[in-house]
Amino acid sequence: MHKSFLNEHTKFRDSLNTEDLDKFSNFFNDKDKIKYIYERLYNESIKIDIDESQQSRAIGKNGTKVLEIKKTGTKYFQKSDNIQALHWYSIAILYCPQVTNDWLKQLSILYANRSACLYHLKFYDLAIADIQRAFEHEYPNELRYKVYERKAKCLLATNRLKSALESFKATLQTLDDSNLSLEKRRKWQLDVQIMVAMLSQDKNAKKDVELKNNKDSHKLYGAPNDLYPAATNAMKIEYNSLEGRHARASRNIPVGKVILIEKAYASVLLQKYGHSHCTNCFNKLIAPLPCPGCSNVAFCDESCKEVAMKSYHAFECLMMPTLFSHEISISCLIALRIITQKPLKYFTSIEFYLNKLQESKLPSIKYEPNDYINLYSLVTHRESRSIHDILHRAHLATYFLWNLKKTNYFPKHDNENEFLTDDEAFIGSLILHHLELLQFNAFEVSEIQDSSGNDQHSIFIGGSVYPTLALLNHSCNPCVVRYHKGTSVIVQTIRELDVDDPITENYGPMFAFHTKDERQNTLKKRYWFECHCIACSQDWPLYNEMEMSRSLRIKCSNCKNAITISSESMDFTAKCNICFKSTNLFEDLKVLQKTESLFSEAKICMGNGDYLKALPILSSLLTLFHKHLVQPFKDYHLCQEAVKKCILALGNKQKRIIK
Template sequence: MQWQSVLEFIHRKLRTTNLYKEFNNKQNEHEVMALMMSNDIVGELLTLWLEKQCELKIEKCSKKAKSFKNEGNESFKKKNYPASVELYTTSAKYAIFDNDDYSISLANRSAALFHMGEYESCLEDIDVAFASNYPTELRPKLHLRAAQCWIKLYDASRADEQLTKAQNLITNDENITANDRENVMRNIGKLTMEINELLEQKVCKFPDVIKWSPEDLLPPNPTYSSASSVLTRDYSPTRGRYVKTKSAIKRGDVLYVEKPFAFVTLDHIVSNFICVHCCNHIANAGYPCRGCPHVLYCSKKCWSISWLSYHKWECVGYEMSIWKQIGIAHLALKVFFSSIETHDNTKFNEVQKLVTNIDKLSTDDLIIYSITARMLVQYLEVYTNILKTIDMKTCLIDKFMNEEFTISSDVSCHEGKKLFVGTLILRHMLQLIANGHAITRLNLTDAEGASVFEEQQQRVAVGIYPSVSMMNHSCDPNIMNTFWNDYLIVKAVRNIPAGGEIFNCYGPHFRRMGLKERQDALKNQYCFTCQCEPCTDPELQHFLDRFAALKCLNCDGPLTDVDMNSSKCLDCNLICTADVKNRADDLNNATTLFNLAQDCMQQGKNDEALDHLERCLKIRQKWLFKYHDELTINYDTLGKICVVMGQWCDSISYLETSILAVEEKFGLDSIEVANELNKITDICIQYLQRTPNGKSSSYRDIGKKTQRFLRRAEKIMSIIGGPWSEVYQEISNKGRELSGMLQSLRI
């Protein structure tokens, strides 16, 4: 039975008992959890569910590991190295850590990576194999491979170190056969000659890569961690805690660089390529967990640290498929683990002080959250050793700096420990409802078979950022959030005067969501009624209506309905009447044509698709306001089909028109405009690369136009992002590529 069904069943059962009434009088998380922990029936039902999940565990499997390893070996023999890397990774996922399967899979993968020229990745695989019980008698071969990598990287000293280690092993290990010893010595001789050649040629090794950290963007702030020194926190009865400036801020200034106190990846396919410890993208060689087949890491460092810090306690929960069923509660548990491990007492207390809104929650919500918290306590008690091994006083209680947030529990006894842990987990769950922050990455999607990609921000994880959480909400924020792995980097998108408040957007943005929808969403999740400018200014309250408006026949402005038969222009105020039936019939016909075009595109009938789209466009241009969303989509789709058909100039023209609407809706310096400029420059550069007549006027015009697009896109991204942004990097790379092309043609 799925967790949601169990939760609803227990909830219904409690509604018929006196316990339900008692919840109405509980003032804090400790009282709520004390009441929930006292109910034996709830405990029994949760025990049954956990036992069932344990029976259904998806565990490591030696049989599967060996099967995938053998498939990897076959691919390796065929020199299909990328396929063998993937198969060896899957083998390591299922391999049991305590025997040789795990380390051998990674050692085999290192060989494939070597042949692919991925020398740094090969070396890291070798390191992890050595740290994972790799058989002693096989180690000399790995040291030789490591030496080969260092030779390829022109590092004679490190290569020689590996040869020394290989020689020591074959000298001292009696399990190595005479034949193997002879082969290793022969290879040591060959590699020694290669090292000597390097030394004779005086070839310099590749310089060590200087590792950049986002924390370099801001100096430490002793009074407000992770924040710029120009920011300060304040309090008012109406606004609560809020953030303001000490001095004027310019747009593009970095305001925060914060690593999450804790985060969890979301359960979808993209998460298979995201490191669960640092949120880095996993390229071709992730490191599977030593305990479960569900988690991947990007590096040896993350693989090692995560196990020691927290994953040893959540590992079996992955096997039991608990975490993907309980939503934000998984992050609450991760916050609890981070609270145990952290040595940063300031950050610990910043988390404890985050609002819970417990006084604004319904009794039903409190019961549901506390049932989940109790389930997690029972999981920790039965399936981990955390309650037995962790000193709650040292690791948690002594870290509290404010008695207001301290939890009064007798942790010297087992039941007191459980109540203390449950109370903390419940607190974190309630905090995360209002303070959880989505972590996004750029996702590239193929545009209907064209060699052009569209950028979409996709949620890959959710984390808690206590310093950033101090900002209040506005539906028109003056900051922009970007990410470098799990680091949240916040920049100002407008000039802000001294004493001005810094506003974040909690999700509902006036350029993306209507007034009522925004107000309802904020009230339901964050328990307040927004009074920001877009919510109170009559001119902004219906901002999005313009992008769903019909066209004024007098001035071409946007119309808003007055009644069934008449509309008022938002620009010239003229009352317009129209033949409603003919208009509706025309627009329905346009929708039919657009859908037919989509079908034709999927079937490769490009000429028919283009005809349908052009006819659709004429109808929509007649009736719809020029920035109507359907017109924008129409222009964008025409741009795509023209790319597929090689009609580059037409595609560029359609997309330029589409960009005008995106600017109007999202703002001139928005990420949406930057993404559109990035897309159109892809098409421009393809035109420049594929057009043989580089001296034509159209070629020169598009070359100059592409330069303007790229300069503008780079300017936008320098304000709202930076060199860590994928879009910024793409644009910079294209700018260099274009400069080379145009210089060769003297344009």
């Protein structure tokens, strides 16, 4: 889970005797467990010490380093290598101190330099944003004429003629402050005056063209569910003692339909992507914005930066280097993020309600994905946990709490290192609860890497928790695939669903690639349950075993069960062994002859990278298979894997910048 912290926990656990463990186990509530561990850690000096100098180094604002990196960026810019120049100027911006006016001025120059790279790479809006930041950070007056002209050219390129005219006029006004020679100034002035004259006579320069919103739009199939607004109304949530809360189709759902769109309740980005992706929305960065206090994270724009700085990052800015150094996993860090993204008073205001909350079966009010109560009510399996498991997680929660106390999250009090207030212990108990529920309800956030050819490679960039998605049970033969846009998750069907069919996703092992024993062992170890999906209960064959099979599983026209026939059979009727009725095979075999050409057509589209064109072809093919065949069947699962590949291509994608 977290090797470095695990070593610390082993020391702590070994310091406890049987009587200590019994005392810990007998505490009635988790607040008392947290207080007990805190007192033991501090009163007996077994605490984990933070190396303050290491923490300071990890924060990483470094003026000397910035000036060297800036030189590297300028060297590449002078060679017209704008991609490399953009990279190095961005790194310099992230490391630039923001504590004195001199450094803020240096930051303004870096923004202006980067705007030149962005302009040449045709990222005009990003260039305009950097120019504005340069002005906000007191960019030198004698240089402003250059960036005003650059801004005007960016506005021209995006057909915002009115604003371009204003920027050209500002260029003329600021030329007087420049250090240009009289001759150069006059030439520059003449060129700009020509542009001003041309735009002044252009009737289209009276207003700017409204920019189109290029954001992807994903629509739910049907209307939103009245009780579960993140899901379609074609999906219902039910409860029974064997399956717990689970999803089923309330009506027939075709292949490729979006049945759930949910924003993450909380997300944490992997440390290694801290400079390449926005820490708030996980979008791939072209021109990252820095945190004022550290160089560990970056943002895509001011809105994401504001959200982070006004909530979680205000507290985590100094904490995260220490936590990362202890190799604490992403799912555990999400347990902390759930706390830091809301103020203390939010949690204390609902403490009484949480204490009265019973184990949730089905909600009586709307199940909003952003409601903490719905997150809190996800399964923890506390009753199945050993005392050592609870002790481990309680110790980690206390460690998080100790770090959080060093920030301004809690009001300061006397002797605060020696004991916990009731509010502090309560927050510690919530972190413990989060650590337990996230073991079973956290999700990886992925991104498709841009690569040459038809190969797709998915990488893990962070983790999130989704209260509605968490209600879907596992199947080794899932009917949906999920992908991400930023930190939001989109779930689409990958096979036809009939009324009351279970809507399941996959927690890892798939029947086509792992034996039943392998799947069961993985699921029992990781998620603590025995799988009873159809692939397990019928012990479906692996893909390579299906590939060797020379039989067809035709769907009985009467009872819909499988009629197994040889692929070389010349018979046109077959009797079902379940209902004993005969099925005419002629239409089934005739349809199956067409599927090979359809699949070949779709594969050509995929080979050309045209996944949007391939998807409807493959979806229609799966519809045919659903009507005429019964799983498991090799061609069905080949087609299904292709559908998954097309759908995953709609998600987060790492794109190369083209020169």
